[in-house]
Amino acid sequence: MINMLLLGPTEDLEEEEEKDVKSGPIEKDLGIIGLGPAGLTAALYASRSGISVIELGLEYGGQMGLAMEIENYPGFEMISGIELADKMKAQVEKFGTKVVYGEVATIDKVDDGRFHIKSDMGEFIVKAIILATGGRHRELGVPGEKEFIGRGMSYCATCDAAFFKEKTVVVAGSGDAAATGSLALSDVGSKRIYWTSRSDYLKCEKIYIDRAKDRENITILYNKQIAEIKGTNTIEEVLFSDGTSLKVDGVFAEIGAIPNVELAVALGVELEEGLMKIDDDCRTNVAGVFAAGDVTSKIVNPLMRQITTSTGLGTIAALGAIEYLQGLKTKQH
Ligand SMILES: Cc1cc2nc3c(=O)[nH]c(=O)nc-3n(C[C@H](O)[C@H](O)[C@H](O)COP(=O)(O)OP(=O)(O)OC[C@H]3O[C@@H](n4cnc5c(N)ncnc54)[C@H](O)[C@@H]3O)c2cc1C
Missing domain, CATH: 3.50.50.60 (FAD/NAD(P)-binding domain)
Known part of the structure; x- marks a missing residue:
């Protein structure tokens, strides 16, 4: 009964990339996990900066997608969560983000410092990760x-x-x-x-x-x-x-959400009060891994779990990841 309509299409990879998935992992600069407001905002900033981005998520719009009437997101007197997600998704795709609907099973660090993402929609190798995995119902x-x-x-x-x-x-x-x-x-x-x-x-x-x-x-x-x-x-x-x-x-x-921290914990990300611990630049303790949104230690107060706070942290995480990727490039030269 719940939520089935909120799941996206089964596949959103272009044909050529579908073939690549079968022959081996697709390589991108940045992998973003989460299709909520934090992940979608991070994708907007990252892809506008010219880096290549793959964004994976299971529930379209995340928790925002469950909101029938949003009237506290600036610029919209009233909008549904799905409509807002549609607008955010269209904007990130315009700048080149590849959006994939699927569940991420594991993220492993590989020897060269990159990350191997395994999902039910294929495998991906990325140089940096933003975890914007939000929460699920309690x-x-x-x-x-x-x-x-x-x-x-x-x-x-x-x-x-x-x-x-x-x-x-x-x-x-x-x-x-x-x-x-x-x-x-x-x-x-x-x-x-x-x-x-x-x-x-x-x-x-x-x-x-x-x-x-x-x-x-x-x-x-x-x-x-x-x-x-x-x-x-x-x-x-x-x-x-x-x-x-x-x-x-x-x-x-309707008694709140449990933070989705399992992928982070397996990667060695430190938690604080059950949330991913981040610094002011949304960096976790694992080099190359950033986090944004409701799932982070910046949002301990449940009242702060809002779309505006998630988009704000998505911005900061993206800027941090862009800087990290630029640093990697400089090291290579
Ligand atoms: C019913 C309801 C109404 C709300 N109304 C409002 C409102 O009016 N105004 C407001 O500001 N806020 C509202 N909120 C709160 C707001 O929706 C959240 O604060 C916001 O969505 C958090 O964004 P996020 O991107 O951090 O995480 P989420 O929105 O939770 O998104 C998390 C994303 O991560 C994905 N994910 C997690 N684990 C995996 C995995 N292993 N593999 C792949 N994907 C994964 C999920 O599928 C999802 O796409 C409401 C929340 C609810 C539940």
Whole structure:
């Protein structure tokens, strides 16, 4: 149910390069992992500077692609995440970035200091890497959750709201994603949306709270932690840890993201609070490896996980990588 429409075409390599993939890895100056705002911005700066760039990503637009209505990206009063990703992608391709939809399995350092990227869409050798791998949804970890995935259990209200018209749902979470998700469900005409926070406050922007309070089909409940999800074929009831329960048709867990750091860890990148540790130039501790966006130690505060902050870090990472590549060239002469 979630996200399938957000996956890009199966292949985006030109015919000639497809043949190269079969005969051996394609060589580029820079490899960028991530098709979210951080990766796409990094690709824009890098390819405009004249270096060759391959950009790989699984989910088109990253988490941004899940946002139905973005109204805090400068220059656009209102735009959907997918529309914004389309514009960013068109811009990077105009300057020569090769965009590939696929999952990166491993990145290994090779003896000459370059990096070998292995993905389900081919292999690539690059001189520098930018990791802009963002995050994936966090789970509630309660009985019934896994059992009802796709049968009422969802992790993206903005993606799945349309399936819950005239239904009663619980949205768990206190941040912007829970807020915009509740509003999306209200927009499609869900009968009742119980927006629940496990504490006595909400962490999202105030404007969303004001809007939710104006909607007659949204009820905000504080100090409510889901303990169990019950049903037969589909979800029928949610039990809370305070002993109360609600009869519902769906549950949306909008409780934040887990940083995608596995590729970085395998490469020897140091972490800080579970995020890729970077310096002011977005350099990691591994020479030639840069990081940008939500997955970095610059964005510890969840409120800062925004498109604007990701694009900013994408810019800095690209400038760092360009300088690194120029340094390599100078050494060779
Ligand atoms: C529902 C929702 C609504 C939001 N609304 C707003 C909003 O209105 N305004 C705002 O500013 N922010 C919003 N955000 C937050 C914003 O989307 C994120 O802060 C931003 O997308 C982070 O960008 P990023 O590029 O760092 O990472 P992401 O967007 O998470 O992108 C990560 C990319 O890395 C790729 N990737 C990871 N691992 C691999 C791998 N092994 N192989 C290949 N690819 C890989 C993913 O497929 C993806 O393409 C919202 C988020 C959500 C979930």
